[in-house]
Amino acid sequence: MSKDRPSFGSGRFGRRSGARPIPRPALMGRLDAADGMIVLVGGVGAGKSTLLDAWVAARGGAMVDLAGGDQGEWEFGEESPAEWETGGVLAIDGVTAADGPGLEWLAGRRGVVVAAEEDPGIDGVERISARELAFAEDETYQVLAGAFGDAEAADALAPDLHLLTNGWPGLVALAGAWLAQHPDGERQQWLRTLARVERGLAEYLVPAVLAGLGGGDREVVRRLTRLPALDARLADQLDITEDLRAVPPFVQELARRPGWFAVPDGWRAAIASEMPLPVAEVAALRSAYTAAM
Template identity: 65%
Template sequence: MSKGLFPFESGRFVRRAGRPIARPGLMARLDAADGMVVLVAGTGAGKSTLLDAWVAARGGALVDLAHEGLEAVPADGVLAIDGVTDRHVPALRTLAGRPGVVVAAQEELGLPGAVRLSSCELGFAEDETYQVLAAAFGDAEAADVLAPDLHLLTNGWPALVGLAAAWLAQHPAPLRRKRLLALARAEAGLAEFLIPAVLAGLAEADRELVRRLAYLPGPLGVAGDLVPVAPFAQGLLRRPGWFAVPAGWKAALRAELPLSAAEVERMAAAELAV
């Protein structure tokens, strides 16, 4: 989707710009691997965010198999491939000897010799949970107080940490600890509770941006000086000025923020016209 099709006035977005967690340890492991690296974890582990950051830092290419085929893979250079499934394995085996290849999948893949990073290794350390809170609050001291309990509650799962941080940031500082304790007693799953709660606390313009991004098959280039709507609308480091909803959030966001069939068709037609 090209920049400018859905312009948003920059003055309507005054939120503090968030920054992805740097994760130098994981980046170093991707750099140091002799062969292909496979990230294996479920939705919300931060696989796509890590791939985006790695490609942006190393000047490589990222191919998302949810939107394009393996024919889009460049012949050389650092390469990240997202959305891999079992059916892609035969083609990926031809890349096994190529250095600087990282692929992401939700299920185990039959790729002998590949270096595997699991969900345990992709999860946030307590310090990284603190960094997410500090960015959300704009207050390092307040984040330091709540980070240990939030890390314990979420087990460091990146998606849950981001959701909880965004929800806590919507409350006045004196109430955040009480809200965090209440979150620990929530009867529903954390994601099921937090997604509608965070959306309800967004400004109308922010919800509209998230709604549109959730229905687009790929990222959107936005006209204007827009900052991310954490954790749903994330800026792409490899494509400054472009935003996307992580694949794992799309179904839930579409259920919470439905668009009419006519509006979805209009957006699809606009994309085809580019």
């Protein structure tokens, strides 16, 4: 197969409003039932952040992202460790091995979940691996059904896509968004091309999905990648968009804060590489965001 990406007009087939992430009751139950801290371990696209977002939304509490640099403080300023102590759960995303020793005092606390790409080495805690975070085939089907808005079309493609991706949540979501940009009658053919991709599927699919977005959606993704999160008021005030909504899989509504949208941390670096912004423009955007908050 040619290594050139398939060409099609930006937004040629429009896009559907993004469905919320699929429910994962078995994993949510494990987080609830743990006697102490749980550590989620998996690389980019394993679904860690999405699971934490849903869990905090359902149970109440605080979530912090340690991976976001200047974006990674207690989110939006509305949560703090002291506030978490009064009740609810605590989710800590973006943990590294260097963070592990500082989190050991939480190891025996119930309602604490830590997410990391590599095991941070905290002793005496339960771990959920990337293999356990992977989708079952029925979950892959649910992602496709949401992307296509067509249960029958999703049912026809889900088994092959599940085998191709091993149920890796990020790859399933990327492939679903990319296939949704093609007419129904061509999707099986395009899915077969993915089996012949000679580099990583994410490396192939991220630019392909971005290329298929309409201009307005591309600009939302480009700018929101440089910010922690947006709601409609901020998006309008910063002149980013008058129609803020999900752009799967790159812009997701936060379950724990309805009406707010963010780019998952796992996609930020790849999007920034594909759609750069001048340093001065990024600085001005972040300054305006801080002032508007």
